[in-house]
Amino acid sequence: xxxxxxxxxxxxxxxxxxxxxxxxxxxxxxxxxxxxxxxxxxxxxxxxxxxxxxxxxxxxxxxxxxxxxxxxxxxxxxxxxxxxxxxxxxxxxxxxxxxxxxxxxxxxxxxxxxxxxxxxxxxxxxxxxxxxxxxxxxxxxxxxxxxxxxxxxxxxxxxxxxxxxxxxxxxxxxxxxxxxxxxxxxxxxxxxxxxxxxxxxxxxxxxxxxxxxxxx
Amino acid sequence: xxxxxxxxxxxxxxxxxxxxxxxxxxxxxxxxxxxxxxxxxxxxxxxxxxxxxxxxxxxxxxxxxxxxxxxxxxxxxxxxxxxxxxxxxxxxxxxxxxxxxxxxxxxxxxxxxxxxxxxxxxxxxxxxxxxxxxxxxxxxxxxxxxxxxxxxxxxxxxxxxxxxxxxxxxxxxxxxxxxxxxxxxxxxxxxxxxxxxxxxxxxxxxxxxxxxxxxxxxxxxxxxxxxxxxxxxxxxxxxxxx
Numbered sequence: 001x002x003x004x005x006x007x008x009x010x011x012x013x014x015x016x017x018x019x020x021x022x023x024x025x026x027x028x029x030x031x032x033x034x035x036x037x038x039x040x041x042x043x044x045x046x047x048x049x050x051x052x053x054x055x056x057x058x059x060x061x062x063x064x065x066x067x068x069x070x071x072x073x074x075x076x077x078x079x080x081x082x083x084x085x086x087x088x089x090x091x092x093x094x095x096x097x098x099x100x101x102x103x104x105x106x107x108x109x110x111x112x113x114x115x116x117x118x119x120x121x122x123x124x125x126x127x128x129x130x131x132x133x134x135x136x137x138x139x140x141x142x143x144x145x146x147x148x149x150x151x152x153x154x155x156x157x158x159x160x161x162x163x164x165x166x167x168x169x170x171x172x173x174x175x176x177x178x179x180x181x182x183x184x185x186x187x188x189x190x191x192x193x194x195x196x197x198x199x200x201x202x203x204x205x206x207x208x209x210x211x212x213x214x215x216x
Numbered sequence: 217x218x219x220x221x222x223x224x225x226x227x228x229x230x231x232x233x234x235x236x237x238x239x240x241x242x243x244x245x246x247x248x249x250x251x252x253x254x255x256x257x258x259x260x261x262x263x264x265x266x267x268x269x270x271x272x273x274x275x276x277x278x279x280x281x282x283x284x285x286x287x288x289x290x291x292x293x294x295x296x297x298x299x300x301x302x303x304x305x306x307x308x309x310x311x312x313x314x315x316x317x318x319x320x321x322x323x324x325x326x327x328x329x330x331x332x333x334x335x336x337x338x339x340x341x342x343x344x345x346x347x348x349x350x351x352x353x354x355x356x357x358x359x360x361x362x363x364x365x366x367x368x369x370x371x372x373x374x375x376x377x378x379x380x381x382x383x384x385x386x387x388x389x390x391x392x393x394x395x396x397x398x399x400x401x402x403x404x405x406x407x408x409x410x411x412x413x414x415x416x417x418x419x420x421x422x423x424x425x426x427x428x429x430x431x432x433x434x435x436x437x438x439x440x441x442x443x444x445x446x447x448x449x450x451x452x453x454x455x456x457x458x
Contacts, residue, residue, distance in 0.1 A: 063376065063422035064415045065383035067394055075407045076220065103433075148285065155289035159387050159398075166289055179302045186298055190286045197285035 005184045010172060017168030018192055020082070024164065025151045027086050032093035032150075033143075039094060040101025041127060054098070061095035067156050074160040085157045093150055100142045104135035137211050144204040148197045165192060220408035229409045232400060239396030240417050246313040246392060247379045247421070253318025254378060255371075258325025263355050265330045276326065283323035288384050292316040296388040313385045313392065321378045328370045332363030369436060372429035376422045393417055 043054045061069070066088070073088040074081070108131050116126040136143075155166035163171070169189040173182050229236075265276035283291070295312045299305045307315070336359050344354035386394035393414060401410040 059423065059426065060415070060419065063380075063426050064418045065380040065394060067383040067386060068397075068411060068415055068418070071394075071398060071401075072407075072411050075401070076411070152285075152287040153289075155287040156384075156387070158289065166287065166293075169290075170293070173297075182298065183302050186290070186294055190282075190290060193287055193290070194282065194285045198281060201285070 001178060002180060002184050005176060005181045006188075011188075013172060014165055014168050014188065014192065017163055017165035020162070021151065021154045021164040021166075022196075024082065024085055024089065024154050024157070024162075025147075028089035028093055029147050029150055031086075031090045032097050035090065035094040036097025037101050037132075039098035040105060043098060043102045044105040045123075058095045058098045058102075061092055062099060066092045066153055067159060070156055070160055081160065081162050085154075085160070085162050089150060089154070093146065096146055097143065100139050100146065101135070103142075104139040105131060107138055108135050137208075140204060140208045140211070144201060144208075148200060151197060151200075152193060165189060221412075225404075225406040226409045228404060228406060229413060235396050235400055236393065236413060236417070239391065239393035242310065242385075242391050243379070243382050243393040243418075244421065246310055246317065246382045246385065246390075247375075249314040250317035250321070250382065251375055251378055253314060254321040254325050254374070257318065257322030258329055259360070261322065261326035262329025262333065263352070265326060266333050267351070280323045280326050283320055284327075288316060288320045288381055289387060291320060292384045292388055309385070309388060309390045312388065313382060313390050316384060317378050317381050320381065321374050324374050324377075325371065328367050328374065329360075329363075331370075332367035333359055335366045336362050365436060365439075369429050369432040372425055372432060376425045376429070379421050379425070380418065 039054050039058065043051055043058065045051070046054070069088040069092050070085065073079075073084040073091070077084060077087065079087070112130055112134070113126060116130040117123075121130065154164050157164055158167040158170065161167070166189065169185055173185050176182055176185070261276045261279050264272045265280070267273055267276075292312065295307065295316055296309065299307065333355070340358055340362065341354055344358040345351070349358065382392055383394035384390075385392040386398055389395060397410050397414040401407045404410075
């Protein structure tokens, strides 16, 4: 009975969905880390109008649900569904990473800035070579948990009909009626997410420990 | 004027204000009850995770890792679609909302509580136990009150995330704010005003909490710096007297 569910065709069907999940998550993470770092730096350094605007962006997006941004990009901005999804995730995650980066930068002792500047580094060089590397080391746990959240939260995209792995599994469940069969599909989907996210967290944890040890 | 934010669309929105109010109240109720459940689960499993008994630790790890590494959406849909089919348990949709966000954020809060307890000197627990407190009493009266200061900022952040995540209800016809907005906007095709209003309503709940979290973080940050300074001063005094 369960054998009818665990077939190569079904597994392939689900993994195709998971490929889309990872694709959306990966692009969104790259873009959000890039933009988030820029916003975090601006928020941390600029006390003027630019810093204020970035602050408003971060606060508004951070305090509204991801699903709202998924709906907004889907119905207000006209573009391909998957791209709209990536846009929604980038808008949302950029704000969260911006806040993480701001916190990370603020945790670095002011003396580091003064020392670097006094050695003839300019602001950009100080950030690039002195401040950000130290800050990123502190930010790794927060960033990691955000990346895992992105992978998990792509499942919200099923709300606008994007067939990532959650969507695929819902479609698959429609073909089966026996409780054990449906339950098996739930287990498989949960395991797919679990394995990838758990491995990610293990790798990052090991890496983080290595970095902290090097720091000492 | 027929832009996405045309005036007549706003008028239609305010005429149907009751729908949004209803959704807002549902979101608020589910958030409060969900947070209560998350706190109970979080404290329980957080305390278990620092227990010396291996099996308790293991149970707590399984809960935290399994829930944190699988999507809330899957968990919610399982409660909504899976449970009736598999175990013949049909729950009201708001109860599902409370259970889903409560269990999900309970796993995160368990980690916060664990970190909070770890931040307290081990001698405190030993001292309490030697004074005749049992394990849970020692946690309740000695350890957790001290850990509260460390735990409050991340707990407040979790509360914000919990409120936002109640929107998962929209995917199972839960009647929350996001669901009401989505169905209203799809019916009338007036997306602009609906999304702006919904965003504002979520901000009303989340922004004060987020601001509070930030303020608490700042207080902690200053406290830590101050204690470090004080320690340094004490060190200097010693040198001076020596």
